[in-house]
Amino acid sequence: MKNVSGQEYQTPRQAADELDISPQTLRAYSGLVEKTTGRADYFHRDQNNGRLYSAQNIADLARVNQIKKEHNKTLKDAISEVFEQQIIKSAEPAESSAATVPATTAATSATPQISSDSLAPILYTLKQLTDQNAEVVTQIHQLKTQLDETNHNYEHLLKAIEVRNTASANAASQSVANSSAAVAPSAASATSTASQAPKPASASSLSMASSSAITAPKKSFWAKFFGRD
Template sequence: MKNVSGQEYQTPRQAADTLDISPQTLRAYSGLVEKTTGRTDYFQRDQNNGRLYSAQNITDLAQVNQIKKEHSKTLKDAISEVFEQQIIKSAEAADSTAATLPTAAATSATPQVSDDSLAPILYTLKQLTDQNAQVVTQIQQLKEQLDETNHNYEHLVKAIEVRNTSMDVASQAAATSSAAVVSSAASATSNTTSQAAKPNSASSLSMASSSAITVPKKSFWSRLFNHD
């Protein structure tokens, strides 16, 4: 509890515990109350410009929370219903309402708009969203490149298979042709040898026949006197 000008106020933590809500929820309620009523100085402030909550503030916020839960209304509608009179008075006589606050609090209070505090968060969220979109785009591009690479690889494998098959067929054809040439050459050689052997046989026979013819021997007297 804090005492300001003789009046007791609860800190945000104490007020949140009393209302059985989180400090973040209390901060959101308080910011929307100030925005709806058009008074940024609706709550008392401490020397660090933090909100302080009076007993009446606690009662009003508890009623807002109850209406919101039991009647399924939005927070803004519940605040408008609870603070209707304050809103009307603020619109008609804002200066007179502000005069009822303690002088020290009025001089130390500075206007705050809850939307301003959300601006950095919204900006950060936008940056994260943009970065996420860029990452998704990059992933899609990488997927397309990978698909193209796989497609090219399959074509390359098929081309290699076709080339290997062609080479095998060519090798078999070359082997068959070589075998045919060798067989033909062997046959020609055999024929030539056979033909060459026949004249030699005839010659041998002729020589044999010639050698078989005997020349009559001359008599001693013929040879002596050289008479036939």
């Protein structure tokens, strides 16, 4: 709280706390009030050219904030509604002097002046966006590094699987070849044994033997007894 010429003023921080807004928002409100009313000296200034806020200033800004929220109006419309009388008063001398000044001078005075205070919220927002973009870029680089590592591991796994499949195929082929080599001698041995086995008597030989046995004369009992024919 500052006392200037017997009147008490609040600093921007104190006024912002009382209005329950940030100092950046208060600067934006104050700059737009000065621009809308056409009075750059609407707020009292300290020796450092910083704004000071009277009790009436704070009440007017609180009304602006209330209209903006409750009636869903833009900040400029809310300020125009609250500071309507000040806007009218500031417009009267401007209209009377416009007839006496050259057209070029009038056009120059009508050009809106952008104060650094009104740009503060925009610059703050741009700063936040820049920081967020930098953070996003960093995250993208980290993700790219992780993807590259995952791709490398995937390729290594594919090569390992290919080597294992090739080894399995070679082992299977070698096993089949060994089995074939073992079966071939066994088959040859069985064939040789079969060729050396005695051949059974033919049917004609058996028939002749049977005929001889049948046609041989039988010996009589006495021949057998005396050993004579």
